Amino acid sequence: MADEGPGIPPEERARVFERFSRGSAPGSGTPGGGTGLGLAIANWATELHGGDITVMDTPTGCRIRVVIPAAPATRPAPW
Numbered sequence: 001m002a003d004e005g006p007g008i009p010p011e012e013r014a015r016v017f018e019r020f021s022r023g024s025a026p027g028s029g030t031p032g033g034g035t036g037l038g039l040a041i042a043n044w045a046t047e048l049h050g051g052d053i054t055v056m057d058t059p060t061g062c063r064i065r066v067v068i069p070a071a072p073a074t075r076p077a078p079w
Helices: 038-048
Strands: 052-056 062-067
Touching: 038 052, 038 062
Parallel strands: none
Antiparallel strands: 052 062
16 A cells, blocks of 8 residues: 555554554644544454554555465365
């Protein structure tokens, strides 16, 4: 997932995956838009599948990396 917005400051990256957590609008000190649930839901779904979600360092905008391990191969029943 990526966007070309103001990005997420390093000091806010740990909490953006918490429910109802919203970052500050750049330069204003006031919360930006949204409900603060999108990244919390993405974090929950990623963890549910044994994966990892992180905020990447980018020169502009925001990039979120999600890694979900491949499902193990299933074997047919022995009967």
